[in-house]
Amino acid sequence: MKLKAILVEDEEKSRAILRSYLSKYCPNVSIIGEAANVEEALVLIRNNDLDVVFLDVEMPYGNAFDLLDKVGDIDFETIFVTAYNHYAIEALNAHASYYLMKPISIDDLIKAVDYVTEIRSKEDALKDQVLVPKTNSVNGKITIPQQDGFEILETSDIMYCKADDNYTEIFLNNNKKKLVSKTLKYIEDSLKDANFARVHKSYLVNVNEVVKYVKGKGGSVVLRNGKQITVSASKKADLLAYFK
Numbered sequence: 001m002k003l004k005a006i007l008v009e010d011e012e013k014s015r016a017i018l019r020s021y022l023s024k025y026c027p028n029v030s031i032i033g034e035a036a037n038v039e040e041a042l043v044l045i046r047n048n049d050l051d052v053v054f055l056d057v058e059m060p061y062g063n064a065f066d067l068l069d070k071v072g073d074i075d076f077e078t079i080f081v082t083a084y085n086h087y088a089i090e091a092l093n094a095h096a097s098y099y100l101m102k103p104i105s106i107d108d109l110i111k112a113v114d115y116v117t118e119i120r121s122k123e124d125a126l127k128d129q130v131l132v133p134k135t136n137s138v139n140g141k142i143t144i145p146q147q148d149g150f151e152i153l154e155t156s157d158i159m160y161c162k163a164d165d166n167y168t169e170i171f172l173n174n175n176k177k178k179l180v181s182k183t184l185k186y187i188e189d190s191l192k193d194a195n196f197a198r199v200h201k202s203y204l205v206n207v208n209e210v211v212k213y214v215k216g217k218g219g220s221v222v223l224r225n226g227k228q229i230t231v232s233a234s235k236k237a238d239l240l241a242y243f244k
Contacts, residue, residue, distance in 0.1 A: 001124075004030050004051045005022075005052045007031060007034045007035070007054045008035045008055045009035075009036070009059075010036045011056075015034055015036075017104065022109070025110055032048055038066055038070070041067055042070055045071055050075075052076055052077045053076055053077075053078050055067070056081055064087075075215055077233065078096050078097055080098070080099045080100065081100045081102065082100075083101070098115060122237070126213055127215075133244075134242060134243065140193070142187075144170070144178060145181060155196075155206075159224070159225065160204060160206060160209065161187050161188075161196075161203070162202055163183070166181070167181055168184050170187070171227075173225070184198075184204055187204060195242065199231045199239050200230055203230075207243075210224075219236055221239070
């Protein structure tokens with residue numbers, strides 16, 4: 001799959017290095033424009049249908065996060081390229097698909113491009129479809145602790161789970177909710193063989209309840225009951241792998 005990309009980096013030398021690496025090692029990336037600041041990048045983004053933006057964090061007259069705020073809802077993947085590792089959490093919160101450190105590792109660059117290629121290919125294949133999981137079975141039970149003992153739930157009755165600090169809210173398909181004194185990671189491990197996907201640091205969803213995938217800033221899934229849940233960029237590939 002060919003990826004249409006722009007490079008957003010204020011240093012010409014850094015742009016030249018990235019341009020050269022992409023041309024040599026990632027031939028499926030087509031660079032259709034370059035920008036040295038937020039305003040130039042904004043023009044390119046608004047006037048082109050992009051698959052991926054390679055984005056430096058620090059630029060004149062603003063930074064990468066200012067740019068993404070101005071863009072609003074986005075329909076492309078973002079690969080951050082920076083010399084500073086302390087932006088990693090902000091990049092994650094901005095739904096970055098990948099975070100590359102300068103000087104750029106060729107192996108890491110190839111991994112980042114391969115990841116985006118996989119995501120875009122799968123998104124295109126599933127566009128506007130009612131999603132059908134590869135496996136339809138979520139048979140089984142899960143035991144959840146209660147103050148006076150424990151309760152057994154059918155895994156097929158669980159629509160999604162939401163983290164609440166060291167607790168987890170379990171939402172059932174009968175519109176009921178259970179509050180459990182266990183972390184979401186604990187629940188995720190308990191359901192690891194039952195077709196549940198961790199789509200976000202705060203959400204675990206029953207893939208059999210997913211009826212639609214919506215592209216956008218990070219992307220989101222729509223459940224059978226109409227609930228829409230954001231998908232972290234780093235979780236997209238794992239989620240989309242569940243579907244035909």
